[in-house]
Amino acid sequence: MELNPKNIPDYIHEQLEIGVFSADAEIAAEEIGDGNLNFVFRVYDVNEPSNSIVLKHAPPYIKILGPSYELTPDRLTYESRALEVYNRLVPEYSPNQIYFHPQNYVIAMEDLKDYHILRFDLIEGMVNPRISEHIARFMAITHSRTHAHNLRSDEAESYASRFDNHVMQGITADYVFTKPFINDPTNFYTEGLESQVGTLKGDQQLLSQIDHLKKIFLTSKQGLTHGDLHTGSVMVRGDSAKVIDSEFVFYGPVGFDMGLYWANYLLSYFSHVESTPVRTKLKTAIQRAWEIYEAEFEMDDGDRKAEVLKRIFHESVGFTGMEMMRRLIGAAHVRDIEGIKDIAKKLAVEIATLEFGSKLVKNHHEIGTMPEFMTYLESNSSGGL
Ligand SMILES: Nc1ncnc2c1ncn2[C@@H]1O[C@H](COP(=O)(O)OP(=O)(O)O)[C@@H](O)[C@H]1O
Numbered sequence: 278m279e280l281n282p283k284n285i286p287d288y289i290h291e292q293l294e295i296g297v298f299s300a301d302a303e304i305a306a307e308e309i310g311d312g313n314l315n316f317v318f319r320v321y322d323v324n325e326p327s328n329s330i331v332l333k334h335a336p337p338y339i340k341i342l343g344p345s346y347e348l349t350p351d352r353l354t355y356e357s358r359a360l361e362v363y364n365r366l367v368p369e370y371s372p373n374q375i376y377f378h379p380q381n382y383v384i385a386m387e388d389l390k391d392y393h394i395l396r397f398d399l400i401e402g403m404v405n406p407r408i409s410e411h412i413a414r415f416m417a418i419t420h421s422r423t424h425a426h427n428l429r430s431d432e433a434e435s436y437a438s439r440f441d442n443h444v445m446q447g448i449t450a451d452y453v454f455t456k457p458f459i460n461d462p463t464n465f466y467t468e469g470l471e472s473q474v475g476t477l478k479g480d481q482q483l484l485s486q487i488d489h490l491k492k493i494f495l496t497s498k499q500g501l502t503h504g505d506l507h508t509g510s511v512m513v514r515g516d517s518a519k520v521i522d523s524e525f526v527f528y529g530p531v532g533f534d535m536g537l538y539w540a541n542y543l544l545s546y547f548s549h550v551e552s553t554p555v556r557t558k559l560k561t562a563i564q565r566a567w568e569i570y571e572a573e574f575e576m577d578d579g580d581r582k583a584e585v586l587k588r589i590f591h592e593s594v595g596f597t598g599m600e601m602m603r604r605l606i607g608a609a610h611v612r613d614i615e616g617i618k619d620i621a622k623k624l625a626v627e628i629a630t631l632e633f634g635s636k637l638v639k640n641h642h643e644i645g646t647m648p649e650f651m652t653y654l655e656s657n658s659s660g661g662l
């Protein structure tokens with residue numbers, strides 16, 4: 278079964294469990310997803326359009342590439358499991374899951390009406406530190422309440438097996454840690470970056486730290502990790518923020534979430550090269566995220582907590598560097614930088630960003646506090662400009 282706007286009205290009337298629409302309601306659906314992997318539809322009552330839900334449906338392939346690019350639809354089963362946990366632990370930061378159909382791979386969830394993707398605000402230079410506070414709380418609570426040090430070993434193992442999402446974890450490992458640094462047909466980058474890319478690929482110190490981080494990514498079992506927490510996975514409205522798109526969720530190194538979040542603020546930071554006020558706000562948002570994360574991360578033993586947070590900080594810095602680099606030279610780029618029309622400026626921004634990302638990866642063992650991180654940024658972010 279593959280959902281489309283034509284067959285959705287019948288589907289809704291068959292799936293009584295959804296329970297949102299009356300039996301005689303006239304239903305319409307439109308595709309709203311701008312995502313790459315799955316179909317996302319807004320479904321509403323024609324006579325009362327404010328009564329709406331969102332359906333997310335995973336076909337057994339990658340949506341934008343077509344049916345010959347197979348990918349297990351189980352990714353939606355993991356997304357549904359993540360939504361269950363998020364709805365329980367942080368209902369204010371996740372869309373409410375109304376229903377999941379395991380055979381059809383369909384999630385029905387709350388329609389985040391009037392919300393939009395956070396990335397677009399950052400591109401416009403609109404930075405609200407409250408959003409970082411919310412996302413930091415989302416991370417602190419979901420990471421600490423599922424953290425192996427806060428659970429009995431059987432409880433931690435149960436999370437690890439419910440979230441053993443190894444296919445999606447493998448895809449991330451390939452596209453973040455491996456492919457960007459070898460010759461792979463999915464890589465692309467701006468003309469003029471060849472020599473920088475060549476330097477990265479030959480930098481043994483960098484490659485060994487990438488290996489080290491990749492190993493942590495694949496083997497460390499700390500807590501429930503969203504796995505794709507970039508600024509395109511956050512929807513905002515005013516001061517409110519919700520985290521979506523958890524199909525890459527796994528039980529792993531939780532710093533991967535903070536790393537992706539910081540990295541996407543930093544990609545925006547590097548793109549806003551001529552605006553000091555925007556850069557200052559982006560830096561504040563990054564600092565605020567850690568401040569709140571530290572405060573909200575729950576662990577009774579203070580010494581243990583300090584030790585756990587120190588590790589998370591170092592790993593977050595390393596993952597930040599990885600995400601920054603792969604968004605410039607791998608298969609998936611970000612609009613913050615792709616949208617720069619002046620090619621000379623774009624190239625200069627990319628050179629500075631790549632250099633900074635690579636330095637973070639190489640030095641993540643040395644950068645252990647937010648002031649150190651910010652000092653490092655200030656002394657390394659003007660290169661080439
Ligand atoms: N609950 C929701 N309410 C409103 N819009 C949503 C909701 N979930 C997703 N969207 C929209 O659909 C887009 C794609 O959803 P996403 O979960 O990221 O799909 P994919 O996994 O295919 O990338 C999002 O960028 C957002 O614009």
Ligand SMILES: [Mg+2]
Nearest residue numbers: 312314522524
């Ligand atoms: Mg997705």
